[in-house]
Amino acid sequence: MGKSRREFIKKMAVVGAGVSVMANPLFNDVFAGNNSGVTKLAIIGTGSRGRYLQEHLYRIQEEGNKEFEIVALCDNYAPSLNKSLALAKKYHNSPKAFRNYKSLLKQVSVEGVVIATPLFQHAHIAIDCMKEGVHVLCEKAMARTLEDTKAMYDTHVNTGSILLIGHQRxxxxxxxxxxxxxxxxxxxxxxxxxxxxxxxxxxxxxxxxxxxxxxxxxxxxxxxxxxxxxxxxxxxxxxxxxxxxxxxxxxxxxxxxxxxxxxxxxxxxxxxxxxxxxxxxxxxxxxxxxxxxxxxxxxxxxxxxxxxxxxxxxxxxxxxxxPEPAPGIAQMIGDIEKGLFEDVPIGGPSWSPETKxxxxxxxxxxxxxxxxxxxxxxxxxxxxxxxxxxxxxxxxxxxxxxxxxxxxxxxxxxxxxxxxxxxxx
The missing domain is CATH 3.30.360.10 (Dihydrodipicolinate Reductase; domain 2)
Structure with missing residues (x-):
């Protein structure tokens, strides 16, 4: 690697690493909020994605974040719910288990839910939660139909409940x-x-x-x-x-x-x-x-x-x-213009593929x-x-x-x- 290339890479790496994303107004605004108290969460839908998010939450707690607690788990498919309960036990968490999300909303006081059910179930669950004043993080995509997607948005507007869609990027x-x-x-x-x-x-x-x-x-x-x-x-x-x-x-x-x-x-x-x-x-x-x-x-x-x-x-x-070598046709034209030969050679180089x-x-x-x-x-x-x-x-x-x-x-x-x-x- 030449000196100029090393200097270029070093310069650009410093530029990329030196600008903090914390300058994004989103982050400053959020962290300026009130972080006191313990937020009670439930996970509705404990299949592979739900358990993935569940374990993330436990690991966040293990890092010292005590801002929330998982108090309930819900899934209508017993094998998934049982795996989720086993995961909770591994992290010394004892949430209540439900097979029906409406029972969960009636029996447990929660401030937020993570919805990781199959897509076609997103809308009615999210809408019911928001109407109960429960804030929602719902996996993408929002809903199975255009009408249900708009209904979720309208419910957020009408209730004031948070609706965040799972676009982690x-x-x-x-x-x-x-x-x-x-x-x-x-x-x-x-x-x-x-x-x-x-x-x-x-x-x-x-x-x-x-x-x-x-x-x-x-x-x-x-x-x-x-x-x-x-x-x-x-x-x-x-x-x-x-x-x-x-x-x-x-x-x-x-x-x-x-x-x-x-x-x-x-x-x-x-x-x-x-x-x-x-x-x-x-x-x-x-x-x-x-x-x-x-x-x-x-x-x-x-x-x-x-x-x-x-x-x-x-x-x-x-x-x-x-720098790339000049395409064969360009070389040939240049040679002709320079008078190196009078006839175009048959079977000679004609082009160079424009690869990446x-x-x-x-x-x-x-x-x-x-x-x-x-x-x-x-x-x-x-x-x-x-x-x-x-x-x-x-x-x-x-x-x-x-x-x-x-x-x-x-x-x-x-x-x-x-x-x-x-x-x-």
Whole structure:
């Protein structure tokens, strides 16, 4: 590595690490709130995601945070509830267990709930909780239908109860740093955004052999009545990031999808692609599949001055492109102009493929461990204590959910769709 390259990397790493995300008004506002007292929480939906969040909360407590207590767990599927209770015991927590969330709300006084049920159950549970004055952190996407998504938002407005949607990237230092740098113009003009999420598994979970009737309950992600598959489970995260970058929502979406590989009775696509257009002409292209995990998960923000690859925390300034050999055709033309030979040689070099440029990548941000889930949970508790949540955060979750469901409709109908006026907030 040459001296100039080492100096460049050192300089850019210092720039990335030296600007604190604590400068974000969100964080200053939250931590200025009243953090006294113990907030009582319940988790509704104790499947894999619910237990993931549950364990995060316990680990936060182990680090010395005594601002909250998990007092209740709820799930209508006994095996999941039992695993959640076992996890609670491991961390010396003794919450009450419920099979019905309405019983929980009647019998236990809670200030906040974490909802991690299957998608199609989000809306009615969240609405009932908010009407009872209970604050809600609900996993993304918000709801299975456009109508239910809007109903959740309207209930928040009418009750004043907090509704926070589980887009943990909003609490990631890396992503917040990236957004600040983008808004300052560091990437220049954003011409395109690309995102993908590739997995190499079928998403199917085992069903007890003696209870085949549980198929749709356990594998709800595979049936359109309950889920939009890759769209609501994965893409909802990444359209939120694209909207965050642009500080606006798209004006249209088109898409396509199919069941190409997993012919097992599922109803949701195992591969899909979509194109979103913003009012300034910026395009956001997206694709997802469960056939091959080679390319994983990424969001690429492409500007004329540089590129951010957000998931992998890489910044590629345009000026850092390493010199490439001239394409064969350019060499040939140059030779002809110089009079080195009179005839174009048959079978000689004609072109050089424009493959990915060799560039020096530096971190967007250095310092945070994790994807923002820990910070999301801490902030939810502090939002409860403060009695409010920044309104823009719910709008991020809301618009991501609306455009996710519109993408499903665009794919199903084979049409270019826009957001109906009645869903605009």
């Amino acid at each position: 909003l609490f990631s230092d890396k992503y917040n740093m990236a957004m600040q740098r983008i808004q300052k113009g560091e990437l220049g003009v954003i011409g395109q955004m690309h995102a993908h999420w590739h997995r190499g598994n079928d998403w199917r979970r085992s069903v007890p052999k003696d209870k085949p009737e549980l198929e749709r309950q356990i594998n709800w992600r595979l049936y359109k009545e309950y889920s939009a598959g890759l769209l609501t489970e994965l893409m909802s995260h990444q359209i939120q990031v694209a909207n965050w970058v642009k500080q606006k929502t798209p004006v249209s979406v088109m898409g396509t999808g199919s069941i190409r590989y997993w012919h097992d009775g599922r109803e949701v696509d195992d591969n899909l692609a979509a194109i979103f257009t913003y009012d300034d002409g910026t395009q956001f292209t997206y694709d997802s599949q469960t056939i091959n995990k080679r390319y994983g998960c990424e969001e690429e923000i492409v500007g004329d001055k540089g590129v951010f690859e957000l998931e992998t925390n890489k910044y590629y300034p345009t000026k850092a492109v390493l 440029k060799r560039q020096m990548a530096v971190p967007i941000f250095e310092g945070q461990v994790g994807d923002g889930t820990k910070e999301e949970l801490i902030h939810f508790v502090r939002f409860i204590k403060k009695g409010q949540c920044p309104s823009w955060m719910l709008k991020e979750g809301y618009n991501a959910s609306i455009w996710t469901l519109l993408t499903e409709q665009a794919i199903d109908k084979g049409e270019v769709l826009t957001m109906p006026h009645k869903y605009r907030i």
